[in-house]
Amino acid sequence: MSKVQETKQTDLLERLKQAQHRYGYLSEKTIARIAKALDMPIGEAYGVATFYSFLDTKPQGRNIIRVCKSLPCFLKDYQMITDSIEGEIGIKPGETTPDGRFSFQLTNCIGACDKAPAIMINSDVHSDLTPDKIAQILRAYK
Numbered sequence: 844m845s846k847v848q849e850t851k852q853t854d855l856l857e858r859l860k861q862a863q864h865r866y867g868y869l870s871e872k873t874i875a876r877i878a879k880a881l882d883m884p885i886g887e888a889y890g891v892a893t894f895y896s897f898l899d900t901k902p903q904g905r906n907i908i909r910v911c912k913s914l915p916c917f918l919k920d921y922q923m924i925t926d927s928i929e930g931e932i933g934i935k936p937g938e939t940t941p942d943g944r945f946s947f948q949l950t951n952c953i954g955a956c957d958k959a960p961a962i963m964i965n966s967d968v969h970s971d972l973t974p975d976k977i978a979q980i981l982r983a984y985k
Contacts, residue, residue, distance in 0.1 A: 851881050852891070859892055868899040896950040904939045904946035906984040908932075908964050912949045915959040920972070924960050925949075927977040945984070 858877045863869050869892050878888035892898050896909075910916075910924055929935055932945050939946040955961035958970035962977075969980050 851883055855881055855883070855888055855891055859888075859898055863898055868902050874900075896948070902939070904943050906944060906964055907946045907948060908962060909948050909950045909953055910936070910962050911951070911953045911955065911959070913952045913956065915956045916961060919960040921960060923974065924962060924972055924977065927974040928962075928981070931978050931981050945981075
């Protein structure tokens with residue numbers, strides 16, 4: 844990869860993160876606008892936007908619950924965590940509650956392998972999870 848391509852990729856990721864922070868998600872129009880500004884194919888920009896699990900291409904709830912599905916978390920009560928969250932908020936991974944309070948996502952890593960099993964809500968990491976603790980944590984998010 845040339846230095847120019849590397850710089851474009853870095854700029855693309857930074858602009859995508861900024862746009863998501865500003866708008867809450869990355870619409871097709873926003874991705875196209877960023878691609879045009881960086882003089883790159885829309886498909887390339889869309890590929891980056893959909894590759895990273897912390898970038899969203901559809902509107903999300905006020906609070907995004909991310910459950911790690913990597914091996915350490917999977918081996919430490921992954922199913923209990925997802926079942927508990929589904930039971931508490933009434934949606935499955937990939938969905939948003941009708942009131943827009945929560946979006947529920949599975950991701951490959953949240954950077955908390957040493958605290959497995961763990962979940963991330965917005966930028967807050969929660970560990971040492973039990974069904975009761977998950978219910979208590981979810982109640983704290985409005």
